[in-house]
Amino acid sequence: AQKITQTQPGMFVQEKEAVTLDCTYDTSDPSYGLFWYKQPSSGEMIFLIYQGSYDQQNATEGRYSLNFQKARKSANLVISASQLGDSAMYFCAMRGTGAGGTSYGKLTFGQGTILTVHP
Amino acid sequence: GAVVSQHPSRVICKSGTSVKIECRSLDFQATTMFWYRQFPKQSLMLMATSNEGSKATYEQGVEKDKFLINHASLTLSTLTVTSAHPEDSSFYICSALRQDSFSGANVLTFGAGSRLTVL
Numbered sequence: 001a002q003k004i005t006q007t008q009p010g011m012f013v014q015e016k017e018a019v020t021l022d023c024t025y026d027t028s029d030p031s032y033g034l035f036w037y038k039q040p041s042s043g044e045m046i047f048l049i050y051q052g053s054y055d056q057q058n059a060t061e062g063r064y065s066l067n068f069q070k071a072r073k074s075a076n077l078v079i080s081a082s083q084l085g086d087s088a089m090y091f092c093a094m095r096g097t098g099a100g101g102t103s104y105g106k107l108t109f110g111q112g113t114i115l116t117v118h119p
Numbered sequence: 120g121a122v123v124s125q126h127p128s129r130v131i132c133k134s135g136t137s138v139k140i141e142c143r144s145l146d147f148q149a150t151t152m153f154w155y156r157q158f159p160k161q162s163l164m165l166m167a168t169s170n171e172g173s174k175a176t177y178e179q180g181v182e183k184d185k186f187l188i189n190h191a192s193l194t195l196s197t198l199t200v201t202s203a204h205p206e207d208s209s210f211y212i213c214s215a216l217r218q219d220s221f222s223g224a225n226v227l228t229f230g231a232g233s234r235l236t237v238l
Contacts, residue, residue: 045229105153109162
C-alpha cells in the first residue's frame with residue numbers, strides 16, 4: 001500500500017519569500033512517481049512538478065523545485081519568490097508501479113497544505 | 120496544452136433525483152479517464168477508471184450502481200449519480216492522462232470539477 005503524509009495543515013509566507021511544503025511517502029514499489037498539484041479556491045487541480053524515483057537530479061520548473069531525498073522518503077516542494085497568487089491548497093501525490101496504462105491514473109494524495117501568502 | 124472540460128461546475132438537486140456530469144477532453148483523445156471525489160477540506164480519492172468502449176473499473180467501496188460511468192467516445196466520459204442523497208454531496212473531478220512536455224512523464228490533467236449539493 002502507498003501512503004502520502006503532509007504534516008502541515010497550513011503554512012504562511014511573506015510575499016517574495018521562499019517556502020517549503022513537506023511531503024513524506026511510503027511505498028514498497030521499486031519504481032514510483034511523485035507529483036505536486038495546486039488547488040486554488042476555484043477547485044481545479046493544477047499540475048506543478050513531477051519527480052521520478054530513478055531521477056538523479058531534483059526536478060525544477062520555474063519557481064517550483066522538488067527537494068527529493070529518497071533515503072528519507074521525502075519529496076518537499078520549494079516555492080521561491082512567493083506571490084499572492086500562490087495562495088492555495090497544495091497536494092503531494094504518488095503513483096506506483098503498475099501494469100498497463102490505466103494504473104497511471106491512480107494517484108494517492110496527501111491531505112494537503114493550505115498556503116497563505118501575505119503581502 | 121491539453122485541456123479537460125467538465126460540466127456542470129455546480130449542481131443542486133433534490134434527494135432521489137439523478138445527476139449527470141460530463142467530462143470532455145478538448146484537444147486530445149482519451150481512451151481512459153479517471154473520476155475522483157473530494158470532500159470539503161479533504162484529499163482526493165479515486166472512484167473509478169472510465170474505459171472507452173468497455174465497462175468502468177471501480178475502486179473498492181464505490182457503488183457501481185450508484186455512480187454510473189459511461190465512456191461512449193474517445194473524448195467524452197459521463198458520471199451519473201443515481202438516486203442522489205445528501206451524503207453524495209461532494210466535489211467530483213475528472214481527469215485524463217497527458218504527457219508533460221517538460222518532464223516527459225504521464226501526468227493527470229484535471230477538469231475544473233463539479234460541486235454537487237443534494238438537498
